[in-house]
Amino acid sequence: KNEVEQSPQNLTAQEGEFITINCSYSVGISALHWLQQHPGGGIVSLFMLSSGKKKHGRLIATINIQEKHSSLHITASHPRDSAVYICAVLGAQKLVFGQGTRLTINP
């Protein structure tokens, strides 16, 4: 079993839909990152959080430390949100990555 599990692995939705991507982890962590990877391959950090909730524009990230679970939400999704979203946990000074969720938003 991977230390970081994401679900779903693939998600296709219509423009405007509310999107939720989940991340569960099995190790102790000091922080959790949500990353976005576009088709070209470069990765952008969306959030780093260690408790509670963060919001940036249409993106919201939450974390429940007790349940070892985090969610990334996208409101009013748009085709430009299409990308791979990666959860990564920081434990023992190293990042451990989930396998990613491929999101496709159709117009």
Next chain:
Amino acid sequence: DGGITQSPKYLFRKEGQNVTLSCEQNLNHDAMYWYRQDPGQGLRLIYYSQIVNDFQKGDIAEGYSVSREKKESFPLTVTSAQKNPTAFYLCASSTTLGGYGYTFGSGTRLTVV
């Protein structure tokens, strides 16, 4: 603007040849990392460096080598000993090892033929 520059974006090499991937950062970060990404898998850590002239093996270091002679630069050499070198390689940095400000490069796609 500060960031990480990886070059080249695409690289083709013949089997048996060593190849070096470049990673440069102007963020004044102490820690730098190399990751490998294969289809359907999470990124895996190859090597990391906490500070200049120091580096440590990650989870999949066999067949790779690195150097950290300057704070800004952390080149990765894929040697002929790496059995399956075709992959996407990402460089990253952070303020300190396991610290804040994780920044990723745009990656190098290496194809060995």
